[in-house]
Amino acid sequence: MIQAKRQITLNESLGADIYRLSIQAPEIAATAQAGQFIMVKTGVGFDPLLRRPFSIHQTEGDEIQILFKRLGKGTTLLSKLAAGQQLDILGPLGNAFTLQEGPCCLIGGGMGVAPLLFLAQTMRSRGITPHILLGARNKAELMAFLPAFQALDGSLRYATDDGSMGQRGFIIEALPALLAEDNKAKWQVYSCGPYPMMRAVAAICQHKWPCQVSMETMMACGISACLGCTITARNTNRKGGKYLHVCQDGPVFAAEQIEWKS
Amino acid sequence: MNDNNQDLRVDIGGGLKLNNPVMTASGTFGYGREFESFTELDSLGAIVVKGISLRPRPGNPPPRIVETACGMLNAIGLENVGLEAFIKDKLPYLKGHKCPLIVNILGDSIEEYRHLAAGLDQEEGISAIELNISCPNVKKGGVAFGSQPDLARELTTTVRQATSLPLIVKLSPNVSDIGAMARAAETGGANAVSLINTLIGMAIDIRLKKPVLANITGGLSGPAIKPVALRMVWQAADAVHIPVIGIGGISTWQDAMEFIMAGASAIQVGTANFFNPAAVDEIQAGIRRYMRENNINQLHTLIGAARGGK
Ligand SMILES: Cc1cc2nc3c(=O)[nH]c(=O)nc-3n(C[C@H](O)[C@H](O)[C@H](O)COP(=O)(O)OP(=O)(O)OC[C@H]3O[C@@H](n4cnc5c(N)ncnc54)[C@H](O)[C@@H]3O)c2cc1C
Ligand SMILES: Cc1cc2nc3c(=O)[nH]c(=O)nc-3n(C[C@H](O)[C@H](O)[C@H](O)COP(=O)(O)O)c2cc1C
Ligand code: FES
Numbered sequence A: 001m002i003q004a005k006r007q008i009t010l011n012e013s014l015g016a017d018i019y020r021l022s023i024q025a026p027e028i029a030a031t032a033q034a035g036q037f038i039m040v041k042t043g044v045g046f047d048p049l050l051r052r053p054f055s056i057h058q059t060e061g062d063e064i065q066i067l068f069k070r071l072g073k074g075t076t077l078l079s080k081l082a083a084g085q086q087l088d089i090l091g092p093l094g095n096a097f098t099l100q101e102g103p104c105c106l107i108g109g110g111m112g113v114a115p116l117l118f119l120a121q122t123m124r125s126r127g128i129t130p131h132i133l134l135g136a137r138n139k140a141e142l143m144a145f146l147p148a149f150q151a152l153d154g155s156l157r158y159a160t161d162d163g164s165m166g167q168r169g170f171i172i173e174a175l176p177a178l179l180a181e182d183n184k185a186k187w188q189v190y191s192c193g194p195y196p197m198m199r200a201v202a203a204i205c206q207h208k209w210p211c212q213v214s215m216e217t218m219m220a221c222g223i224s225a226c227l228g229c230t231i232t233a234r235n236t237n238r239k240g241g242k243y244l245h246v247c248q249d250g251p252v253f254a255a256e257q258i259e260w261k262s
Numbered sequence B: 001m002n003d004n005n006q007d008l009r010v011d012i013g014g015g016l017k018l019n020n021p022v023m024t025a026s027g028t029f030g031y032g033r034e035f036e037s038f039t040e041l042d043s044l045g046a047i048v049v050k051g052i053s054l055r056p057r058p059g060n061p062p063p064r065i066v067e068t069a070c071g072m073l074n075a076i077g078l079e080n081v082g083l084e085a086f087i088k089d090k091l092p093y094l095k096g097h098k099c100p101l102i103v104n105i106l107g108d109s110i111e112e113y114r115h116l117a118a119g120l121d122q123e124e125g126i127s128a129i130e131l132n133i134s135c136p137n138v139k140k141g142g143v144a145f146g147s148q149p150d151l152a153r154e155l156t157t158t159v160r161q162a163t164s165l166p167l168i169v170k171l172s173p174n175v176s177d178i179g180a181m182a183r184a185a186e187t188g189g190a191n192a193v194s195l196i197n198t199l200i201g202m203a204i205d206i207r208l209k210k211p212v213l214a215n216i217t218g219g220l221s222g223p224a225i226k227p228v229a230l231r232m233v234w235q236a237a238d239a240v241h242i243p244v245i246g247i248g249g250i251s252t253w254q255d256a257m258e259f260i261m262a263g264a265s266a267i268q269v270g271t272a273n274f275f276n277p278a279a280v281d282e283i284q285a286g287i288r289r290y291m292r293e294n295n296i297n298q299l300h301t302l303i304g305a306a307r308g309g310k
Helices: A026-031 A073-079 A110-125 A139-150 A171-180 A195-205 B082-095 B110-121 B149-162 B178-187 B223-239 B253-262 B279-293
Strands: A002-013 A018-024 A037-041 A052-055 A058-060 A063-069 A086-093 A104-109 A131-136 A155-160 A188-192 A211-214 A230-232 A243-245 A252-254 B022-024 B065-068 B071-074 B101-105 B128-132 B167-170 B192-195 B199-202 B217-221 B244-247 B266-269
Touching: A002 A026, A002 A073, A018 A073, A018 A086, A018 A139, A026 A058, A026 A063, A026 A086, A037 A063, A052 A063, A052 A073, A052 A110, A058 A110, A063 A073, A063 A110, A104 A110, A104 A171, A104 A195, A110 A131, A110 A139, A110 A188, A131 A139, A131 A171, A139 A155, A155 A171, A171 A195, A188 A195, A195 A211, B022 B279, B065 B217, B071 B223, B082 B101, B082 B110, B101 B110, B110 B128, B110 B149, B128 B149, B149 B167, B149 B178, B178 B192, B178 B223, B192 B223, B217 B223, B223 B244, B223 B253, B244 B253, B253 B266, B253 B279, B266 B279
Parallel strands: A104 A131, A104 A188, A131 A155, A188 A211, B022 B266, B101 B128, B128 B167, B167 B192, B192 B244, B244 B266
Antiparallel strands: A002 A018, A002 A086, A018 A063, A037 A052, A037 A086, A058 A063, A211 A252, A230 A243, B065 B071, B071 B217, B199 B217
């Protein structure tokens, strides 16, 4: 784990307010695993005060890459940085997806697709061909991240909320059909995306297939010091509570560990 | 980093001398280990660990934190592993380091504080106890110990009798007369006071039309509270003769020097550890550089330097 100022080698706008940003970070690139994240200081000074968490999208040689959407103050500052500038980063943080035997399905929506590219690449390097399902709001958003997934060979399906590209509707609707194609197989399902999507994936997989989800919360530190990044667990822990810390116990959890809110 | 010409040692009372004035604030530095990749734990002035209660506490439901302008609100709810697990799982690691260890404690009742202090008194490797009095007293209908001088004095007196370790009372800023609270701690037998804990605040999500934090209110910390903290440290230093430890928004060495010049014998770094895990080392290095550049050999000569002899 390192904290250091490192050089940005690429910050490219992909349309739909989505960017990919590469950083020269050999220490992180060498050890990072799919599902892990970094904390980024998006500006100098005290506003925004806290670092922002981003999943590792992919690594290449000495570089790591994040995929982010411009939402508020921090990501707007990040979108304005250029190759050659320095970025204060902290990572790699958190646990990783666990690779298991069996046919694999990766299902992601919006910026949740970020860690799934790294996961799919890891699987390909181990001879596993994942089935990938991707959802986006519209064509512009989908086209921001789809090409990177198309570069992997494998089965790829996608949907947009407005039907401007691919199937119309939520990609989750395609999941039961895919899993039914081989009903006897021990599917491994991996998901990252909006909360309602992961909740629906968890419900489909419940009692049938193992499912790993990557969760989001507000984070102040990323290194299990603030205890602020909690989500509610299904079972009671040894402190007598039902809390999981996303930066420490996650961000990847087995779907059945989580108490899904309606 | 050792530079023989600069003497950063400070005395924080009860016979406890620190090699330098930079400590970590409770609840912002975990149990030390979380920061071993980023800081030189051995060269810290002292480590103050996350507040410990008699039994483990699960903490509050999420969301627990939210960022605000130059600050953050937290309602962690004092989640901690409890005394037994602290002694078994956390203390051995901390004992292996050279810097003094200060254990922050909290309770629902005077009895709970007394048990904690007595329990820690038995352990080796603890340099002092810091009493977090910003907790609700369950028996007195949930009024914070730190909000009434009488309660704070009674609590301090009881804990004082339960331990021979140096005792620091950590004051809440959510009071009208901070001087009176500092005096209550001094009268109760505290060796030092530390301040400030967080200021109570809140944030509302206008899209959902409800408070952001599940707890509704939370404690404000970070650079946003520094001016308030500095003012209170100044007033506390006026009110008592025991050492004052400054806390609140300290993020740079310049911030630390302001508190020292206001009358603080030492300082604690809190929220800054979150966004800059090397903050404590950088602050210590900055103080050394300032002293070197200004030909100051002994840091303690700067304590209260802005007070004009008062
Ligand atoms: C483990 C983890 C991995 C993440 N990976 C990615 C990623 O790969 N790509 C990506 O684009 N985003 C990712 N996020 C979300 C990203 O951290 C937030 O979008 C970012 O912090 C927003 O910062 P901001 O200053 O632009 O927004 P702010 O001005 O802080 O807020 C703008 C909006 O974003 C929401 N927001 C702020 N912080 C978070 C947060 N931590 N999680 C969720 N929503 C938040 C706010 O509620 C608000 O609605 C991840 C979050 C976590 C916890
Ligand atoms: C997330 C968080 C947890 C905290 N937990 C404790 C605690 O357990 N005990 C305590 O006495 N103070 C606790 N504090 C208060 C800090 O120690 C400190 O007094 C306060 O945050 C002001 O300093 P700062 O602005 O430098 O953070 C906590 C603060 C934060 C932000
Ligand atoms: S973000 Fe601070 S403990 Fe997880």
